[in-house]
Amino acid sequence: MTVPSSDVPHPRAPVPACATCKDLAGQRDSARAEFDRSKEADANVLLRRHLRQEHRG
Ligand SMILES: [Zn+2]
Structure with missing residues (x-):
């Protein structure tokens, strides 16, 4: 997955350094x-919800 360089991180992208993001993205995958x-929708x-609450995405 290629992401164009930007000052603002993609709001819907899981944050690699965040264990919860990694866990939820892994569940989805x-x-x-x-x-x-x-299960994917869940x-x-x-x-x-996590991105919105924890990362203001
Ligand atoms: Zn996170």
């Missing part, structure tokens, strides 16, 4: 790999 759409909701 494994759910996607299992074609488990509801992980997306949790990740977005």
